[in-house]
Amino acid sequence: MPSSIEDRLRIELAERSYDIIVGRNLIGRPEAFSALRAGRHAVVVTNATVDPLYGNALVGSLRQRFTNIERVVLADGEEHKDWSTLQHIFDALLGSGADRQTTLFALGGGVIGDMTGFAAACFMRGVPYVQVPTTLLAQVDSSVGGKTAINHPLGKNMIGAFYQPKLVVSDLDTLRTLPDRELIAGLAEVIKYGPIADIAFFEWIEAHLEALLERDPEALAFAVLHSCRLKARVVEQDERESGLRAILNFGHTFGHAIEAGLGYGQWLHGEAVGCGMVMAADLSLRLGLISPASSLRIRSLVEKAGLPVRCPPLGADRYLELMHLDKKAEGGDLRFVVLEALGRARLERVSERLVADVIDAHSR
Amino acid sequence: MPSSIEDRLRIELAERSYDIIVGRNLIGRPEAFSALRAGRHAVVVTNATVDPLYGNALVGSLRQRFTNIERVVLADGEEHKDWSTLQHIFDALLGSGADRQTTLFALGGGVIGDMTGFAAACFMRGVPYVQVPTTLLAQVDSSVGGKTAINHPLGKNMIGAFYQPKLVVSDLDTLRTLPDRELIAGLAEVIKYGPIADIAFFEWIEAHLEALLERDPEALAFAVLHSCRLKARVVEQDERESGLRAILNFGHTFGHAIEAGLGYGQWLHGEAVGCGMVMAADLSLRLGLISPASSLRIRSLVEKAGLPVRCPPLGADRYLELMHLDKKAEGGDLRFVVLEALGRARLERVSERLVADVIDAHSR
Numbered sequence: 107m108p109s110s111i112e113d114r115l116r117i118e119l120a121e122r123s124y125d126i127i128v129g130r131n132l133i134g135r136p137e138a139f140s141a142l143r144a145g146r147h148a149v150v151v152t153n154a155t156v157d158p159l160y161g162n163a164l165v166g167s168l169r170q171r172f173t174n175i176e177r178v179v180l181a182d183g184e185e186h187k188d189w190s191t192l193q194h195i196f197d198a199l200l201g202s203g204a205d206r207q208t209t210l211f212a213l214g215g216g217v218i219g220d221m222t223g224f225a226a227a228c229f230m231r232g233v234p235y236v237q238v239p240t241t242l243l244a245q246v247d248s249s250v251g252g253k254t255a256i257n258h259p260l261g262k263n264m265i266g267a268f269y270q271p272k273l274v275v276s277d278l279d280t281l282r283t284l285p286d287r288e289l290i291a292g293l294a295e296v297i298k299y300g301p302i303a304d305i306a307f308f309e310w311i312e313a314h315l316e317a318l319l320e321r322d323p324e325a326l327a328f329a330v331l332h333s334c335r336l337k338a339r340v341v342e343q344d345e346r347e348s349g350l351r352a353i354l355n356f357g358h359t360f361g362h363a364i365e366a367g368l369g370y371g372q373w374l375h376g377e378a379v380g381c382g383m384v385m386a387a388d389l390s391l392r393l394g395l396i397s398p399a400s401s402l403r404i405r406s407l408v409e410k411a412g413l414p415v416r417c418p419p420l421g422a423d424r425y426l427e428l429m430h431l432d433k434k435a436e437g438g439d440l441r442f443v444v445l446e447a448l449g450r451a452r453l454e455r456v457s458e459r460l461v462a463d464v465i466d467a468h469s470r
Numbered sequence: 471m472p473s474s475i476e477d478r479l480r481i482e483l484a485e486r487s488y489d490i491i492v493g494r495n496l497i498g499r500p501e502a503f504s505a506l507r508a509g510r511h512a513v514v515v516t517n518a519t520v521d522p523l524y525g526n527a528l529v530g531s532l533r534q535r536f537t538n539i540e541r542v543v544l545a546d547g548e549e550h551k552d553w554s555t556l557q558h559i560f561d562a563l564l565g566s567g568a569d570r571q572t573t574l575f576a577l578g579g580g581v582i583g584d585m586t587g588f589a590a591a592c593f594m595r596g597v598p599y600v601q602v603p604t605t606l607l608a609q610v611d612s613s614v615g616g617k618t619a620i621n622h623p624l625g626k627n628m629i630g631a632f633y634q635p636k637l638v639v640s641d642l643d644t645l646r647t648l649p650d651r652e653l654i655a656g657l658a659e660v661i662k663y664g665p666i667a668d669i670a671f672f673e674w675i676e677a678h679l680e681a682l683l684e685r686d687p688e689a690l691a692f693a694v695l696h697s698c699r700l701k702a703r704v705v706e707q708d709e710r711e712s713g714l715r716a717i718l719n720f721g722h723t724f725g726h727a728i729e730a731g732l733g734y735g736q737w738l739h740g741e742a743v744g745c746g747m748v749m750a751a752d753l754s755l756r757l758g759l760i761s762p763a764s765s766l767r768i769r770s771l772v773e774k775a776g777l778p779v780r781c782p783p784l785g786a787d788r789y790l791e792l793m794h795l796d797k798k799a800e801g802g803d804l805r806f807v808v809l810e811a812l813g814r815a816r817l818e819r820v821s822e823r824l825v826a827d828v829i830d831a832h833s834r
Contacts (some may be wrong), residue, residue: 189553200624200795228592231619231630232710255595260564266595267631346596431564 113331114252117250117338119345122270126249128331130323132277133213133238134163136170140324141237141273145207148172151222152213153182158238159283162240164213172209176202180218185371187217187257189265189276195225209234209272215241215288216248216375218443220263223254226349227269237271242282244328244375246333249274251351257370261431262268262362276334290412291294291376293318294357297411298383299336299421302356305449307332308407315410353451356443357382360417360464363428367399367420381468389456389464390445400448416470422462429461475502477695481614481702485707486634490613492695496641497577498561498604500534506639509571515559515586516577520604521581523647528577528602540566543696544545544557544582549735551581559589572581573636579652581619584627584760591633601635602748604644606656606690607740610663610697613638614735615626615705621734625795626726632710640698650831654776655740657682658721660693661775662747663700665768666720669813670772671696673751679774717815720807721746724781724828727792751772753820753828754809755782764812780834782791786826793825814821 114130114162132138148168154160157179166176178198199208210233212222219237226235239245257267271428296318300308310328313426317325328371337354344351361382364373384405391401409415417425429440440461444454476493478753489505496502512532522542527538542562544555560744563572572595576586583601590599603609619630645653660682664672668673675682681689698787701718708715715722725746748769773779793804804825808818 130715189557193553196622196623196629198621200628203794228629228631230628231617231632253595258560258564260561264594265560265592267592268595432568 110167112327113171115331115334115338117270118342119252119270122252124270124272124274126274126276128245128276128278128327130278133160133162133280134167135165135336136273137449138169139171139184139236139273142171142209144171145209146172147154147174147176147202147204147208147234148211148325149176149178149202149204149208150200150211150213150392151178151180151218151225152219153180154211155182156214156218160213160238160240160280164211167452174202180221182216183371184257184365184375187368187370189256192221192225194258194347195221196229199225199229204229204233205411206230206233209236211236211238211394212245213238213240216238216244219244219248220253220255220266223252223269223271224256224266227254235269237274239274239276240321241284241288242281242330243288243295245276245281245330246292247295247337249276250334250337252345262366262370274469276330278323281321281326285441286412287374288376289319289321291374291380293322294380294383294410294413296333298354298356298379299333300439301383301387301445301448302353302443302451303336303340303449307336308448310404312407315407319353319411352453353443356445356451357384357386359429359432359440360425361384361425361440362432364417366431367424368418368428377414380408380411381415381417383410385417386442386462387421388467389442389460393444393454393456396445400445403448414442415468417468422465425465426458426461472834475689479524479698479702481634482706483634486502486616486633486709488636488638490638490640490698490716492536492609492640492691492698494642497524497530497637497644499822500531502639502641503531503535503600503637506573508535509540509573510536511540511566511568512575513541513563513566514575514577515539515540515544515582515589515610519546520578521804522584524602524604524644528575532575533718538566542558544585544657547735548729548739549733550732551585553620555761556589556620560593563589563593568593570594573600575600577602577604578608579603580608583608583781584617584619587616587633587753588620588630589789591618591631596633598636599633599747600696601638602655603638603640603827605648605652606645607652607659608656608693609640609645609694610656611659613640613797614698614701616789617720618636618707626730626734640705642687642694642696643759644683650776652684653683653737655744655821658740658747658777659776660697661771662718662720662743663697663812665747665751665809665812666717666807666815667700667704667813668781671700672812674700675732676771679771683775702829710811716817717807720809720815722746723793723796723804724749724789726796728781729791731788733784741778744772744775745779745781748772749781749828749832750806750829752831753806753824756824757808757818757820758829760809761799766811767812770784781829783833786829789829790822790825
């Protein structure tokens with residue numbers, strides 16, 4: 107393996123284990139995909155933004171291993187993460203003679219990864235797929251753990267599957283072409299791992315925020331790899347989210363309600379999660395779990411990263427309604443990931459009154 | 471457990487293991503569902519034919535265990551086994567406040583079971599479900615093995631998941647209200663287990679065909695239980711159909727092509743499989759694997775059961791095209807389950823020429 111392929115992280119999930127490769131100039135190098143069995147048919151699923159940048163390079167690299175490579179180019183954006191786009195993937199698969207050995211490649215951000223993964227999970231009851239994430243958010247979040255889904259008009263990621271990829275190739279060079287807004291949205295999920303699991307990582311992000319925003323390759327490499335490592339530790343213990351894994355949803359109950367309330371695609375997922383973390387930290391403070399100083403530290407880091415810290419003024423009632431529709435509401439109770447301290451999180455049932463107070467305090 | 475709950479078969483699939491209960495008067499007895507954890511919310515998915523017959527009885531039995539029970543009544547028929555009906559289930563789930571603990575009940579035949587199982591597999595990335603099959607086909611086939619799916623315009627069961635139920639309750643009394651045509655279609659899958667796995671069972675069916683057609687309860691009880699037992703033996707060794715499990719598709723490559731060629735819902739699945747088994751037996755004969763007498767014995771049993779033994783005259787080219795779209799075609803080759811002897815099957819690549827000969831010989 108050439109030295110430019112810098113790091114490899116193994117996600118241990120018994121017979122569903124797989125490698126994440128993190129490095130520079132990976133998409134254009136056939137060696138990055140050498141772990142895959144050669145096959146007859148590969149289908150690259152990507153979008154109209156990413157395809158002109160990396161589509162040809164990926165197809166070129168796959169030519170050594172696959173006889174027949176098709177490309178499915180979707181419209182870009184969270185608002186297309188729905189059944190009709192998924193149908194389009196299925197139509198393309200069947201139209202190009204896909205069978206159970208056909209390998210799907212998700213080339214793009216989280217939306218492409220979630221949809222392609224779910225298509226792979228369902229097509230003929232499961233075909234192999236590979237993630238080639240091209241956004242920071244996808245590299246630090248959706249590349250680990252096998253959560254795939256599409257949205258339903260009544261809720262985000264309502265229809266989906268736990269389905270692990272065969273390989274993840276995270277090419278750091280793709281982050282150079284990422285719009286600032288998307289880089290910053292991705293940082294929200296990087297920041298998240300600090301408060302829930304690793305105080306030292308939180309401090310490292312505080313110290314290296316400038317470097318990350320300036321896209322320093324070494325800082326980004328560490329952020330991606332360490333985020334994946336922290337997420338892997340959680341997912342390996344609880345693949346299907348029966349308990350522990352829920353802590354990865356820190357900020358997400360507020361965040362999903364913001365996204366759904368505004369209509370998908372208005373705020374980026376990471377932006378909503380950034381604001382949601384500030385609100386969840388405030389909730390933890392109001393529950394007497396963390397100090398005002400800890401809550402402020404989170405707010406300050408989120409704000410310095412350029413993420414929103416105030417939510418759209420939809421009214422507490424509307425937010426609560428959306429939260430009850432969200433998957434985190436079970437048995438009618440609202441449950442939130444709260445912080446016990448910086449670096450430690452747990453799931454907690456919280457009264458609607460307290461949640462409404464937090465929403466009111468953060469509505470702009 | 472009262473003595474009227476006659477038999478219980480355990481399907482051993484590690485943490486996905488579950489029981490099948492086979493007996494009379496089960497739907498109306500809360501004890502039949504005593505293996506389930508009590509919960510807040512249950513949703514019974516059924517169709518407009520079955521609901522008036524057994525809907526109230528099932529809901530009555532579930533009242534002891536679930537606070538809130540909703541019913542989703544779908545249109546009856548294979549032509550509704552599609553995404554829009556699935557969406558209707560998701561809409562009903564979200565509209566009634568379903569969460570990750572909501573338990574789905576599939577009350578009906580194979581179409582209801584396949585769709586409800588797939589809805590359970592995808593909804594919030596997986597909620598528990600229970601099969602209450604009310605057709606012979608569903609009791610002997612879809613109740614074992616966790617195959618769930620919907621159809622795609624280009625192929626049957628193209629979109630689906632392997633997803634095991636928590637419990638199967640096969641109430642033999644439901645077979646009394648089954649139309650003759652459906653009973654006979656179900657017999658096709660019962661007959662299937664003989665040639666592929668159990669010559670003694672094949673002989674038993676030959677000897678008891680009259681009793682089965684007259685709906686003798688003891689004959690039906692043995693047929694259901696033994697079919698499930700034979701299928702369980704195969705599925706336990708190969709849950710996700712990487713090899714052995716494929717033998718359960720005996721007659722299905724021909725059968726699926728007939729169903730797809732005519733348009734779903736014209737022939738019942740079991741009718742197509744019945745004819746498909748006759749064709750697959752002829753294929754095995756032409757490959758020199760079984761004797762003319764064995765092939766004739768299969769044809770004779772299928773015919774006596776009242777199942778079709780000649781396929782619609784769509785032309786060999788059209789059939790071959792449909793087969794290439796079917797999941798059993800891999801790497802461009804057509805693969806068929808063929809018989810090595812009565813009671814033993816294997817998967818075999820077969821030339822298009824030979825398949826076309828079989829189709830021509832059996833077209834009416």
